[in-house]
Amino acid sequence: MADDLPPLWNVNWQQHAACRGCDPDIWFPRRGKDIHEPKTICAGCPVLEECRAWAIFYGERQGIWG
Numbered sequence: 195m196a197d198d199l200p201p202l203w204n205v206n207w208q209q210h211a212a213c214r215g216c217d218p219d220i221w222f223p224r225r226g227k228d229i230h231e232p233k234t235i236c237a238g239c240p241v242l243e244e245c246r247a248w249a250i251f252y253g254e255r256q257g258i259w260g
Contacts, residue, residue: 211241242260243260
């Protein structure tokens with residue numbers, strides 16, 4: 195069964211994300227809204243690569259990821 199799960203199924207990396215506890219609305223800005231704040235938070239995140247890989251693997255099309 196575990197072999198059938200996607201490689202990023204383990205989401206323990208999210209516990210270490212710099213964005214943990216932030217207002218979710220900043221990650222899904224409306225068109226034309228400033229994205230400096232979320233990009234700054236991402237830049238210093240210890241799990242940036244895992245977040246980016248998650249978004250790519252799952253085809254996230256909305257929001258700011260890694």
